[in-house]
Amino acid sequence: MTNTAHIANAHHQWQVRVYWEDTDAGGIVFYANYLKFFERARTEWLRTLGLQQAHMQQALGGMFVVSDTSVRYHRPSRLDDALQIYTELVVCGKATLTLKQSAWLDTDLVSEARIRIGWVNSHTLKPTRLPSALLDTLVNAPRT
Amino acid sequence: MTNTAHIANAHHQWQVRVYWEDTDAGGIVFYANYLKFFERARTEWLRTLGLQQAHMQQALGGMFVVSDTSVRYHRPSRLDDALQIYTELVVCGKATLTLKQSAWLDTDLVSEARIRIGWVNSHTLKPTRLPSALLDTLVNAPRT
Amino acid sequence: MTNTAHIANAHHQWQVRVYWEDTDAGGIVFYANYLKFFERARTEWLRTLGLQQAHMQQALGGMFVVSDTSVRYHRPSRLDDALQIYTELVVCGKATLTLKQSAWLDTDLVSEARIRIGWVNSHTLKPTRLPSALLDTLVNAPRT
């Protein structure tokens, strides 16, 4: 049913720098902000596949909407840290994607996430099938 | 030219509570977040005038866009503080509003702002005149 | 081992209003921001128990740190929506709490979360047992 078997194992790596805006009064990165870091990394992963979300919204009349996020926070990160974000597409269905993502500080795992994303019509926000051109691009994404 | 003379002196008061999300690693509220507090207070001030921005966007095809912000930060605020936000319309022109806003912790002035806002067409984002019904509501806002 | 059996079933309800800052270019609330809404509601739930986190940090030398978040997004919410946030403590262990939270727009479930929180030393950020006074307060929280 899903194209899991066909998915290229796309481990995308991307760096995020921690700024003041990301921290809280505990002296560490506010946990909700890792979802922003993971979002940025997914956007950059899509960009490496030639997919720009603003263009997709205009050209395809649809957009990705996050439907499920599970995040585990293993250790804190702090101002000025340079985090490496890894993104891997693990399931690519007809209408949803599932990605594994993780944030690392050198060799320490900071946090890891499982994110499920659906494709919806931009106007109605109703779930709909991924356009086939988009699906082809995702399924055939090269190993990196 | 402007309707300054006719403006009711609308000192609107509204409370904002400081949460973790608002603070940074300096242990205090991140300065950019006062713009969010002032925005929320303006939204609530408009709501007291019967103006809901989501409705306005649909009914009038336009929206407010901030064109100028000046903020002075006088003293820090911290987690759990309850700030009083005061909002006053000081200039109401044909296409722009200017508001004075301030944030207080008890009798201490925390920050104060001068915010200029224009009315734009929601689709083109071009500046345009305030719809007359909207202008009437603003100019005739009761003292509070 | 845990005090689950003793937990008062604390369904705390609290309202969050959606402002511009919470939305994104999809026209809906940015999914990561529900974690902020749930955080605010937990803070208010603690406040109803007489627990202020800024005081706790000073008096007890510790703070809560989120270790695990699972959020499901069922339907979008938009500018000006008034969301009801429900918070329920479902597990209270020696060093961690687990809460169920949900966001509702009238009778529609918007999103729901399971949040695990640990207690850490504020300076070392090392996990440590919940102070007994704090634990007593949580375990004996009245039904609401």
Add this chain to the structure above:
Amino acid sequence: MTNTAHIANAHHQWQVRVYWEDTDAGGIVFYANYLKFFERARTEWLRTLGLQQAHMQQALGGMFVVSDTSVRYHRPSRLDDALQIYTELVVCGKATLTLKQSAWLDTDLVSEARIRIGWVNSHTLKPTRLPSALLDTLVNAPRT
């Protein structure tokens, strides 16, 4: 009184990409977020001078705190835009800095800011003189 005359004209350039988190339901970047972009650019400008704020807080017991921000918003920017942020130190006093910053989309000026920053003791948050080593670094910053 100030060291204005001695300031190297440090036009620092740095790129910011617009992500979903930065936009609002108007379809454009939420105006308060330009303060975040300018903050990130100042942090990177300091980094080019060998100054890391987390280190400074530990080594010098002080930190920068923003005391004044004036921002003018000239035209909107949108999802996926790559903004160029320019940063220039225009006044370097004994205890405060003033910077001019601007955000450009290609040849279009998106927004421009004047930011005043003070140096404070990290614990008391009281304004204090810039440490001389820090002042020297700022005053002698090379043209870029």
